[in-house]
Amino acid sequence: MPIAENIARIREQIDAAARESGRSGRDIALVGASKMNDAAACREAAAAGIDALGENRVQEMVKKQAEHAYDGVPLHFIGHLQRNKVHKVVGQVSLIQSAGSEALLRDIDKAAESLNLVQDVLLEVNIAGETAKSGFAPELLPAAGELALSLPHVRVLGLMAIPPADASPAETRRYFDKVRTLYVDMAGNLFHNSLIYLSMGMSGDFEDAVRAGATMVRVGSSIFGARHYDT
Numbered sequence: 566m567p568i569a570e571n572i573a574r575i576r577e578q579i580d581a582a583a584r585e586s587g588r589s590g591r592d593i594a595l596v597g598a599s600k601m602n603d604a605a606a607c608r609e610a611a612a613a614g615i616d617a618l619g620e621n622r623v624q625e626m627v628k629k630q631a632e633h634a635y636d637g638v639p640l641h642f643i644g645h646l647q648r649n650k651v652h653k654v655v656g657q658v659s660l661i662q663s664a665g666s667e668a669l670l671r672d673i674d675k676a677a678e679s680l681n682l683v684q685d686v687l688l689e690v691n692i693a694g695e696t697a698k699s700g701f702a703p704e705l706l707p708a709a710g711e712l713a714l715s716l717p718h719v720r721v722l723g724l725m726a727i728p729p730a731d732a733s734p735a736e737t738r739r740y741f742d743k744v745r746t747l748y749v750d751m752a753g754n755l756f757h758n759s760l761i762y763l764s765m766g767m768s769g770d771f772e773d774a775v776r777a778g779a780t781m782v783r784v785g786s787s788i789f790g791a792r793h794y795d796t
């Protein structure tokens with residue numbers, strides 16, 4: 566599997582898109598979304614210098630951790646996190662990108678407190694108000710930020726968003742712009758410019774996300790190949 570070549574190509578594309586907005590590819594973290602790819606594929610991506618790997622499912626993450634899939638590379642949790650699985654993720658990953666409810670923030674804080682650590686998180690924004698998707702509605706984001714600031718074992722480093730899968734490229738760009746505006750507002754108003762990650766963009770749209778100001782993209786199939794859902 567040409568994982569290293571794929572990563573190199575994506576880095577070039579990220580760099581080109583970043584330069585359009587006066588940045589460089591070095592300003593953008595590339596996270597490999599490694600769901601449904603085995604430990605060997607994860608290690609290959611790590612050896613090729615991916616900035617982090619992101620997993621969606623707790624069970625799969627725990628299994629692959631035991632197989633040393635993520636040795637030497639930061640691990641992120643990027644999927645929907647059920648409250649009863651919080652304790653399996655807190656302290657195991659360097660970043661939870663999908664903190665999308667106040668209850669979850671409180672649970673993360675509690676689990677982190679019991680481990681005597683501070684868990685870095687991103688607040689997930691449900692930018693299109695999709696009922697089936699988790700994440701904070703844009704208008705609830707300031708309150709979520711205030712809550713997070715009051716929790717001593719949670720540290721917010723930014724925002725994460727996933728526009729609707731069926732949105733057109735033009736619609737997706739508008740969603741990216743909206744998330745970017747929320748990010749800038751939050752950074753300025755509540756977090757005194759301590760936010761560093763605006764995580765948006767996947768295989769089909771990471772260049773547009775970078776043009777819109779993403780500082781972190783999550784790319785799966787363009788790195789690892791198409792996922793096979795029949796297994």
Ligand SMILES: *Cc1c(COP(=O)(O)O)cnc(C)c1O
Nearest residue numbers: 598621643767768783784785786
């Ligand atoms: C799978 C996944 C991605 C990557 O999707 P691709 O289209 O394969 O690049 C990004 N973010 C999240 C949260 C994902 O679950």
